[in-house]
Amino acid sequence: MVIGVPKEIKDHEYRVSVTPDGVRALRQAGHDVWIEPSAGVGSGYADEDYRGAGVIMAESKEQLFRQAAIIVKVKEPLLSESHFFRPGQTLFTYLHLASLPDLTKALLDSRITAIAYETIEAKDGTLPMLKPMSEIAGRMSVQIGACYLEKTQGGRGLLLAGVPGIEPGKVVVLGAGVVGRAATRIAVGMGAQVTVIDLDIERLWALDELYRGRIVTRASTQAAIDESVMAADLVIGAVLVPGARS
Numbered sequence: 232m233v234i235g236v237p238k239e240i241k242d243h244e245y246r247v248s249v250t251p252d253g254v255r256a257l258r259q260a261g262h263d264v265w266i267e268p269s270a271g272v273g274s275g276y277a278d279e280d281y282r283g284a285g286v287i288m289a290e291s292k293e294q295l296f297r298q299a300a301i302i303v304k305v306k307e308p309l310l311s312e313s314h315f316f317r318p319g320q321t322l323f324t325y326l327h328l329a330s331l332p333d334l335t336k337a338l339l340d341s342r343i344t345a346i347a348y349e350t351i352e353a354k355d356g357t358l359p360m361l362k363p364m365s366e367i368a369g370r371m372s373v374q375i376g377a378c379y380l381e382k383t384q385g386g387r388g389l390l391l392a393g394v395p396g397i398e399p400g401k402v403v404v405l406g407a408g409v410v411g412r413a414a415t416r417i418a419v420g421m422g423a424q425v426t427v428i429d430l431d432i433e434r435l436w437a438l439d440e441l442y443r444g445r446i447v448t449r450a451s452t453q454a455a456i457d458e459s460v461m462a463a464d465l466v467i468g469a470v471l472v473p474g475a476r477s
Contacts, residue, residue: 235299369413
């Protein structure tokens with residue numbers, strides 16, 4: 232099988248779908264791997280790293296799409312890339328098509344098979360391909376939120392951790408799934424006052440047992456959300472409806 236790894240061109244996207252070690256694993260399994268020049272630079276991998284792993288370096292994006300039966304990406308293709316697809320090709324990537332009707336139509340018109348990582352379910356109903364991205368998103372959300380609370384970033388000039396004589400900031404996490412648990416971990420570690428709201432009482436019990444009084448948990452009702460959000464300095468939205476707009 233010929234696998235193609237294009238360079239991501241979406242704004243602020245620097246990741247690459249396959250690392251040099253991943254190339255070696257695919258090669259050992261009997262596959263050929265084509266890659267677009269500089270595809271891995273944003274993630275710290277030079278073209279020479281890939282050549283050493285045994286890739287075939289494409290001369291252009293068009294050539295890569297022409298040669299590959301399977302296209303492996305990180306994020307959804309842009310509309311400007313959709314014309315590179317051909318019928319029968321398979322695309323693996325995070326798609327999140329609920330908010331992208333034009334791209335959805337373009338993919339349908341191209342007659343490819345598009346498999347969205349975020350909708351792949353394990354037998355127990357979990358989303359194994361989405362989980363690592365959710366872990367990162369949850370941890371980063373508090374870090375980024377804390378940054379935007381700084382006065383220099385247009386915020387209120389508030390330190391989530393507080394200082395002696397000043398109470399810590401209040402963080403509200405809506406949802407106790409993978410993103411919510413990761414955000415809670417970082418917020419608690421920073422010393423913030425944390426409230427987690429979820430419909431699933433068992434998830435709240437688990438968090439209460441883990442943090443033993445260091446967080447507040449609330450069953451999700453409109454009143455609980457309104458009251459908590461109005462008092463919060465930072466709100467983390469961590470509710471997932473699989474396949475829906477996020």
